[in-house]
Structure formats: structure tokens, C-alpha cells
Amino acid sequence: MDDPKKKFAKLYDKYVIKLYRFIFLKVGSQETAEDLTSQVFAKVWDRFRNSNRNSNRKKEEIKNLTAYLYQVARREIADYHRQKAKFQVIPTHSLQISDPASSLEENSTLQEEIEAVRNSLSELTEEHQNVIIWRYLDGYSIKEIAKILGKSKGAVRVMLHRALKELREKVERL
Numbered sequence: 001m002d003d004p005k006k007k008f009a010k011l012y013d014k015y016v017i018k019l020y021r022f023i024f025l026k027v028g029s030q031e032t033a034e035d036l037t038s039q040v041f042a043k044v045w046d047r048f049r050n051s052n053r054n055s056n057r058k059k060e061e062i063k064n065l066t067a068y069l070y071q072v073a074r075r076e077i078a079d080y081h082r083q084k085a086k087f088q089v090i091p092t093h094s095l096q097i098s099d100p101a102s103s104l105e106e107n108s109t110l111q112e113e114i115e116a117v118r119n120s121l122s123e124l125t126e127e128h129q130n131v132i133i134w135r136y137l138d139g140y141s142i143k144e145i146a147k148i149l150g151k152s153k154g155a156v157r158v159m160l161h162r163a164l165k166e167l168r169e170k171v172e173r174l
Helices: 006-025 030-053 065-084 103-125 124-135 142-149 153-173
Strands: none
Touching: 006 030, 006 065, 006 103, 006 124, 030 065, 065 142, 103 124, 103 153, 124 142, 124 153, 142 153
């Protein structure tokens, strides 16, 4: 499978949902998250294509593709926030949970709890937000997160423990 387009398509299929969700949780808008996800993959494609094209130049090999993708995504998110010059909280209407068996009151309480967790999550440092998202939403292992961040597994465990403790304290204060 030496065809660069096939390799990139496989990469896209593997990471698009995870990157979209990561970006969405940071920007709070479906349209913006879709745009930024597209921009991330466009930049990765440009790098991928240029590295294949410039064969006489020493290739800068990407050693950890997952870390590289999230690095590009974080830069796009930072650029977006710099342009907007404000931080947005994710609206809860985008997370409607429909369970016909539950009552309207239970659903309302659940939405309030989701809102509290989202607001509390947005108050954490970016690094703490990221480790929680990667571990519990994207399902990455401690080892994978350590590779993304360039830290030891022990450091990631400590960071995750502190992030969860801080999140729990913020939610309980509400």
C-alpha cells in the first residue's frame, strides 16, 4: 500500500471522529469543529504530500502520528480562540439525550448534570482537559497519552488523577 492517497485515507478514517470530538469539546460549535477538523487534515495532507514529493531532501519523519495530529489540532484550536478572543462553553442543547423510558424531569436533571460537568471541565487547564478527554472519551490508554504528551506513564497517571480530583471538586461545589 504505497499509494499516498490510500495511506492518507486510512489515516483519516482512523482519526477523524476522535479529532472532531476533541475539537468540538474545545470550541463548542459543530460547524466550527467540522471546519477545524478539515483544516487539521488539510495541513496533515500538505505535510504528507510534500514529504513524499521532496525525496531528494532529507525527510522529516513523524515519529508519533497520533501526537502530531493532536498537536496540529491544538494549534488550530488556539488560532481559532485567538481570532475569537474569547472562550466558549459548549452548549448543552447539542447533547440532547433522548430516552423514551425516562421522565421529562429525569431528563432535565441529567441535562443539568451534564452542563455542570462540561462547565467544570472547561475551567480546568488545557492539559487536564486533554488527558480526561483522551482517556475517557477517546479511550486512549495511559501509554498512548504518554506518547502524545511526550511524558512518562507515571507522570500521565498523576496528571489524570489530579485532573479528575480537580474536576470532582469543581462539580461538587456547584
